[in-house]
Amino acid sequence: MISEETLIRKSGKEGKRGKVFDRLVRSAFAGITYAIVLVALLLFGKIVKDGAPTLFTSEAPFINVSFLLDKNETLHVFDDAQGVRHKLPASKYAEFIKQNGEDSIYNHHSFSYSGGGIVGPIVGTLLLTVGSILLALFFGVSAAIYLSEYAKESPFIHAVRLAILNLAGVPSIVFGLFGFSVFVLAVPVITADPSSRSLLTIPLFFGDYVMSFQGWNSSLMAGCATLACMILPVIITASEESLKAVPQGFRDASLALGATRWQTIRRCVLPYSMPGILTSSLLAITRVAGETAPIMFTAAVAAKDDLPWEGADGPLDVLSSQVQALPYHIYTLAARIPNSEYTQQAQYGSVFVFLLLVAILSISSMVLRAKMRAKLKW
């Protein structure tokens, strides 16, 4: 028989050993967690360290405006007759040659995509993002309204939910294939002379115009449409959540006062859920701005001299032109040109600007979401 005393002592001993073990396990898990945090911080640190010098300068206005606002060009590196090394983008290089003649150049090297600034990619990314978000918000919020306000259990709703679930999991490169085969090659356009690869032409009975299923080619619209399809499930899920967060009482009160369902939605549900919808869609913007695979074949182009609206007649022309995009630009800089001391500035600078853009978007969405949760409590 074990006396009470031994039992207590035993548990004490075990307890001590248990405590050490306990602490060991805890610190092991803490180690894993902080290792992840550390790796993430190191990563940001590296990009900030190498990229910040491109964007920020030590003199007023402290920001390298020309990097943000100049067009992307080839970089020319050469020595002049005095042995001074020059690094000039293509346009200034041509000027230099004009002034000093061909013979004044020694040790000439050129680096593609590394000179000038990145205004083209920035503008392209902004256009793609805004276009696709507008499309996705319009269709996504409408779908969410149906799911949250009208829908009852039915096979149709079941199918819609299944589709949303599956769409959310489709890999981005498959969206690229989809966008390429649908928006670039197959969607209908109204034109007077259909292309030979058109899948189907329907005469429209005015003039020579036909509706030809020949696609929009690689263009801003095709890219926006592909990206919109990709984030549609995100927007629908987020919007439905925000709509459902509006208390049922609001709807009941409105309906009891004789308002129709649509009036109720417009006046009593949407205004209260709009902030939530917009905040969640900021997160979708982060994703859209960062995706490369879906736009590789549908919209993006590595080098382009003009901004989308330059030399375009009308908005349709802008929409059907190819654009540069920051993620694709970074892909080009990483994959197609070697790393050297002259290209590094453009490489790390572009990555830094891109990451800054994404960070601003995602931090503001996090902050807004936190604020919203605190504020909107019914």
Next chain:
Amino acid sequence: MPKNSTPTAPSAFSRKGFSFDRIFKYFFASNAGLTIVILLLIIGFLLKEGLGFFPGYQRELQIYRITGMEYIDISRKNLTSHEQLTSVMNRAYFAEINGLADRELQRSTESSALISHIDDFTASARDQYFETIEDANPAPALIESAKQKYAALLPLAMKDLPLTPHLSAGERQQIIDAMLARPIDNEDTPELVNQLATEYATVRAKFATPLEPMRAAIDEFEALGADLSTSVSDMSSSVQVIKEELNTADIIERDRKTLIAAAESAKTPEERARLMAEAQTAISTVPDTATPLKELLSGREDGQEMHRSMHEKITDWSGKASIALTQPEAQRLYQVVEKTLPVYLNELAATPKALAAWDAEKPVKLGTAISSFLTGKNWITGGEWQDFYGILPLFVGSLMIAIVALILAVPAGIGAAIYTNQFASEREQKIIKPVIEFIQAIPSVVLGFIGIFVLGNALRELSTSPSLSWFPGFPMDERLNIFTAGCLLALMSIPTIFSLAEDAINNVPGAYSEASEALGASKLQTTFRVVVPAAFSGILAAVLLGFGRVIGETMVVLLVAGNRIKIPDFSAGIGAFFQPAHTMTGIIAQELGEVPLGSVHYRALFVVGILLFTIVLGINALAHRFTRNMKH
């Protein structure tokens, strides 16, 4: 009750309102239906572009057979094995010599490393100098500035010189002094470096003498393959012409069909007649494959005989070729030879039968095309000989990268989730969660960029450190490989796994842990015996969704995986994970922009897309089944 108190019929306005409401309802419903439409469009267009692949590939394989290319490849396979064996033997030979002459080799390489470090450092000034003096009328100022730069750079180059453990301090200093004294226009290497190189050459020659029997044996083996080599190249050149003819005939035939189709839908009779006439003239002559094939197969007996005699000779040879090697690397390589030689001999023995059994008349079925896509070990495109679309190298690449990523990310993600949810204070949670969530926001192309410019170099440098040389696969041959890509994908999937696992743990009802603690369990016991098991299926779902994300990821693998289309060499053991590979996602991104629309290659990429789509959706469906089990 008065009769007129029953509700009146709705007024015109409210009727209108009612129908308005209906319109809105249908509008919203159609938007919800859009998701189904998109999903169906994805499936439909993938199938539309992809399904044409199999008949096209079937035709290609048919041509491959009726031209006799398949017949030639039976012999060619043996030739490749023979060449590979020769190359491994040569590597073993040189590994033996270099291993014996290790000290001299090290001394020579170290001295060269020393001067090439200095050369690299001063390269900009020297380049400027040499490019300037090559000009017709060199600018004196430029030459002067190059000289000044050179003088300034030279002492700077002496910092961070590579270590030279096998050179004495005096020898090292001698080389450095020689380099310091060297003027800009002199490109000669210092005397001592040349001397060391000569020493190395002498020692090599010395050790090569006792190895002469081995050299002779290798040369003999190589010579045994000469007949086969000539025979294969003779047969190939004649066949390629026929293949070209067949392909052209196919194209003409397709054009003719298009013309006929156009003629049928032509608006006016004249146009129809014109197109029909054009189609009539376009009828191609089907090239004659039977005669050249007959000619090719007339050598069948000789081919069989050649293989039989080769088998005999090599069996003889292998009896003589036992060579004692002393160096571990050489021994390892020679063991590979000893292991593969019997396999090769078996293949040789089986070849005459295969040659005899080969039949050009055997039809290529659609099933053959499908199975050769799903189990083919080669993805060869744009070649001159024959294109093969075998998914296996791409699938294995994707899978191996995913395995590396998951091995790293699963413990890290789940561990962090358990810690954050169960042990961390609220203040810690406020730091950890946003940082990990922010990793999710990093665009994948940025991670790929980091992989190319930072991680690849860092890992490679780490792997060359001598203290880690025991690890299989170290030092890495390539800085961009499966492991590097796996590391980055691990970082990418950690947030997914973390947040889903954390949700799962958070969803375990509080009563579970309260009950456990009330029974006297410690916090640790509660966590690992009650909470985690209760959240298990949710955690499993998190892992599966992480897996789906890794398999479907494109940009990181495209940039970092090394893009070599080959099944990694598993004889290297774990070292196989340090070889470059290509992936299913990467191949689509890389090749879709370059292939002609509607070609077999183009369709093959869509089939890869279909496969990817099916795999990822399958994984997701499984994950959602587990999440549904989670409802407490």
